[in-house]
Amino acid sequence: NAGVMQNPRHLVRRRGQEARLRCSPMKGHSHVYWYRQLPEEGLKFMVYLQKENIIDESGMPKERFSAEFPKEGPSILRIQQVVRGDSAAYFCASSPQKGYEQYFGPGTRLTVT
């Protein structure tokens, strides 16, 4: 049973470009969560999605950031017009149901130059 998949593992973008991060949850998992880890800090919750629905986006910055989890395909975290402060590790996690442990992917390390 494959774990949570994230791609790309490393992403370099220039200021002003768009970044698209992808997450495929574990088989049978319908709940997806995105977290961001800044250097020397813990993980910070960004958004919680189920298929075609955003359940909780209280951790998402109000501008430039969006997330989706379509009926088919991976969940996408999209960052428009990236700035240097967006440089971080972005982790996706999935769970089979609400209230179960979350299992994390390997992360995407975004570097904005």
Add this chain to the structure above:
Amino acid sequence: DQQVKQNSPSLSVQEGRISILNCDYTNSMFDYFLWYKKYPAEGPTFLISISSIKDKNEDGRFTVFLNKSAKHLSLHIVPSQPGDSAVYFCAASAAQGAQKLVFGQGTRLTINP
């Protein structure tokens, strides 16, 4: 507002001895607590969890203790092994609303031979 705190950034323990990692929380709505282990350039790996209706949960070498009155939990690893060297994150969630996890800043555990 740091709702989950790990006050020790680092801990060094001799191989074979007990490692004790501590975590404090402030939000009384938290009712589910988890410990994750993280190696560099990898995603967090789930270790063990505990519900607020319990005060202890054990899984092999790992035991988590919860003291609700003190809003404190700890992870005991015994005996400690070199492969346990990693960053350990404490996380908490509340039943109400989405199951987003609130993470502590992490404690870097080093096991010395």
